[in-house]
Each structure stands twice: as structure tokens, then as C-alpha cells.
Amino acid sequence: MASAASVDDLRPGDHACLTYSDTEERLDLVAAFVRDGLGSGQKVICLTDPSGPADLAGELAERDVKPAHGGQLAIRDNDEVWLSGGQVSAGNIIEMLSGELAAAHRDGFTGLRVTADMCWATRPAAAVDELLVFETRVAGLFADGRLTAICQYDRQSFDQVTLAFAAKAHPRAVAAAVYHEDPLLRICRQHVPPGIRLAGEIDYRRVTELNQALAEALRLGGDIHVNLRHLTFMDAAAAAAIGQAALALQPGRAMSVVCGRAVHKVLDLVGVTDHPAVRVRLVHGRA
Incomplete structure (x- = not known):
């Protein structure tokens, strides 16, 4: 095969x-x-x-x-x-x-x-x-x-x-494009809606892989969907990387983020939720 x-x-x-x-x-x-x-x-x-x-x-x-x-x-x-x-x-x-x-x-x-x-x-x-x-x-x-x-x-x-x-x-x-995978974290491309998906836990040590995934999503054009619903922990460095990707969006493009409460708090702390092009949807029932 x-x-x-x-x-x-x-x-x-x-x-x-x-x-x-x-x-x-x-x-x-x-x-x-x-x-x-x-x-x-x-x-x-x-x-x-x-x-x-x-x-x-x-x-x-x-x-x-x-x-x-x-x-x-x-x-x-x-x-x-x-x-x-x-x-x-x-x-x-x-x-x-x-x-x-x-x-x-x-x-x-x-x-x-x-x-x-x-x-x-x-x-x-x-x-x-x-x-x-x-x-x-x-x-x-x-x-x-x-x-x-x-x-x-x-x-x-x-x-x-x-x-x-x-x-x-x-x-x-067929398989999803995987940017990083280990027992703690998986970062892969999301096809529909187009963007990326993270699951597990991420901190500053995997910001390079996160930036790679975000950069490809930016190149594809259109709005970016960042699916964090299965992410249980994110530190400020990883959240800041998402904020930097939002700042790189061209006029007319937007970023949609789906996440649980704990991740939302970190995104809010570093100012990602204040960006006018970012729309955050909180998934209830998740940490």
C-alpha cells in the first residue's frame, strides 16, 4: 500500500x-x-x-x-x-x-x-x-x-x-497531516473547517511545532480554525504563539478558537481573546 x-x-x-x-x-x-x-x-x-x-x-x-x-x-x-x-x-x-x-x-x-x-x-x-x-x-x-x-x-x-x-x-x-505526536501532545491539520487541532498538553517546548502548523494554516488562506477542545493544558508561550498568528492575519481573515475553560483562561491572560479578528467558543464541560 x-x-x-x-x-x-x-x-x-x-x-x-x-x-x-x-x-x-x-x-x-x-x-x-x-x-x-x-x-x-x-x-x-x-x-x-x-x-x-x-x-x-x-x-x-x-x-x-x-x-x-x-x-x-x-x-x-x-x-x-x-x-x-x-x-x-x-x-x-x-x-x-x-x-x-x-x-x-x-x-x-x-x-x-x-x-x-x-x-x-x-x-x-x-x-x-x-x-x-x-x-x-x-x-x-x-x-x-x-x-x-x-x-x-x-x-x-x-x-x-x-x-x-x-x-x-x-x-x-489517507491520514491527517501530523506536525507533532508524542504521548503528551498531538498537533495535526484539521481539514474541515480548515485549520489545526491540538490534543493533550502543550508548553514552550513545542512552540516550534505549533508555529509550523499555524504557518501552514496561514498559507492556505481563508479563516483559520484552531481546535483546542481536547487540549487540557496550555502555557503562556503556546498561547502567545496563537496570538502572533492572529496578528499575522490579513485584513478580512479571522481566527476561530474552540477550547475549554482552563485553556480559555490562558488565552485571555495573554490577550488573544482581545484581538478583533479572534472569535473564541468555549466548550462547556471541559477543563
Whole structure:
């Protein structure tokens, strides 16, 4: 399998694998995949598990993915698609996708884009060997470039053998761009809304990595979203780096910051919240 790339780099005909352990990061990548498909005139189908279509629709809306019209976006429950009749058949699923490809062409869409949470394969009623058959046989549907897909695998739900097979079966892989990761801190790119995401604890020792992430967000243009909802500690040096990035914004651009109470206090202490281009949203229930 190819090395992991940004979801923005996927092209028509790509069959990609997303293995994840961070649910929010997974939803960010899925939202970017859906947004790009809608923007390019493709029919988009999301197969979601296990909470249901309504939850995914809300998560997409929270990430600024606009509602689609004319049946362009369909969100379906995994159990209804994969486990219809209580038994999985790889052949039936491939036949379904073939029918959706034909329907997308007939309805005037430029192609079909599918993202599927593969956790259905961990159900007692599901046969894991059908998952292996599906991932092997579905490759033929991508040949003419009309189908683009991301299959999502939760690292905590699948064993290492299955994850290794999934990695080998997909020609492409998608992952967030990571600027820094260690047991205490993760800094990565956020695709939707565009910006960066921090989780864990940050102090002056990681300001260089934070500045790198902020600098790339500044280069991308538009407003910057700084997601700190999973950051439990920030010192004044890191907060000041965010303030300096806000000062570097060109006229007309803004910075949105989401954080908990403890981080908000530090941002307020160093004056970030006073900047006219900065909008801070406090996430209640977080330290």
C-alpha cells in the first residue's frame, strides 16, 4: 500500500483505506471527503455505523458541509446495507455498488464517491471472510475512474491481521497531516473547517511545532480554525504563539478558537481573546 496522503490528494478512481483511533479526526477526514465530492458534482454515499445516519448528518453540518440537494448525498445505516437479512454477501454489496454507479451516471453526476465505516464486519452475524472477499473483488469497480471510496477501519475494533490485510488491499491511504505526536501532545491539520487541532498538553517546548502548523494554516488562506477542545493544558508561550498568528492575519481573515475553560483562561491572560479578528467558543464541560 502507498504511504498515507492527505484526503485532498484523492483523485477519481482511488480506493483508499483510513485506519483511525481518534473519532474526531476520522470525522474531519470524512467531512473533507464528502465536501470535495459534493463540490465536484459527484453522488456521495456515506455508510455509517453504529449510531445512525442522523448523527453523521449532524457531524457533517457541524463541520460546515452544506446540505446537498437533488439526492446528491445519501447517508445510510450499515446494518441495512451490509447486514440485510442477517447475513453479509460480498457479491450482493458489489452488485449494489455497481447499481449505484449506473444510477449516478444516469442522474447526471460526474461519478460516485463512497465512504464506509467497516465496523459491520465485527458484528457476530458478519463473516470476516466476506470482508476479505469484498475488499479483493471490489477493485474492479475502480478501473474506469467513476468510483472513489474510503473504507474506514477502527484500530480498536479490528485485530492486527485484518488491519494489515486492509492496508495491503487498498492502493491508497489517507491520514491527517501530523506536525507533532508524542504521548503528551498531538498537533495535526484539521481539514474541515480548515485549520489545526491540538490534543493533550502543550508548553514552550513545542512552540516550534505549533508555529509550523499555524504557518501552514496561514498559507492556505481563508479563516483559520484552531481546535483546542481536547487540549487540557496550555502555557503562556503556546498561547502567545496563537496570538502572533492572529496578528499575522490579513485584513478580512479571522481566527476561530474552540477550547475549554482552563485553556480559555490562558488565552485571555495573554490577550488573544482581545484581538478583533479572534472569535473564541468555549466548550462547556471541559477543563
